[in-house]
Amino acid sequence: MIIKSLEHLNFFSKKIAENLLKPDCVLLFGEIGVGKTTFTRNLINYLQKRENIKLTEVLSPTFNLLYEYEFSAFKVMHYDLYRLKSVKETRQLGIFNEKDSSIKIIEWPELIKDNVADKIELKFSHSKKKDERNLEIKGYGRWKNFKIDEL
Numbered sequence: 001m002i003i004k005s006l007e008h009l010n011f012f013s014k015k016i017a018e019n020l021l022k023p024d025c026v027l028l029f030g031e032i033g034v035g036k037t038t039f040t041r042n043l044i045n046y047l048q049k050r051e052n053i054k055l056t057e058v059l060s061p062t063f064n065l066l067y068e069y070e071f072s073a074f075k076v077m078h079y080d081l082y083r084l085k086s087v088k089e090t091r092q093l094g095i096f097n098e099k100d101s102s103i104k105i106i107e108w109p110e111l112i113k114d115n116v117a118d119k120i121e122l123k124f125s126h127s128k129k130k131d132e133r134n135l136e137i138k139g140y141g142r143w144k145n146f147k148i149d150e151l
């Protein structure tokens with residue numbers, strides 16, 4: 001599909017946010033600047049609005065690897081694995097620790113080899129138009145038949 005603008009991305013982020021349950025995983029693929037962090041910021045801010053809690057900054061976890069956001073029903077862990085170099089190093093983070101049932105949103109997830117039952121993969125890419133993005137969606141488990149009608 002085509003994401004036509006920032007507003008359209010925001011709408012799309014909300015649709016994903018509305019359907020999230022723990023321990024879902026959202027994998028965000030695509031080059032620098034395609035909108036992975038912007039998508040995540042929209043999603044987190046939407047959940048904060050929904051719970052009437054203060055909107056926070058949602059920064060890119062490029063250097064920290066992880067930022068966490070607490071909600072009433074779940075925690076959201078926002079990872080950016082850009083700086084990691086091996087599968088082993090990635091495993092050591094314990095992202096899919098059995099005791100951790102948080103929701104994960106992961107930028108640069110190429111080195112993740114774990115089998116995750118309920119996940120959605122979003123592959124963003126640049127388009128010729130500046131504010132437009134191409135997006136491929138692939139769902140597994142609970143997300144297998146995920147469709148957005150109003151796009």
Ligand SMILES: Nc1ncnc2c1ncn2[C@@H]1O[C@H](COP(=O)(O)OP(=O)(O)O)[C@@H](O)[C@H]1O
Nearest residue numbers: 005006009032033034035036037038131132133
């Ligand atoms: N339709 C769009 N979708 C996503 N980002 C867009 C769009 N149009 C413009 N942008 C801009 O592109 C940039 C995306 O940056 P960012 O979200 O940090 O990307 P990434 O995390 O993939 O590196 C932001 O400055 C954002 O405002």
Ligand SMILES: [Mg+2]
Nearest residue numbers: 036037060107
């Ligand atoms: Mg980013």
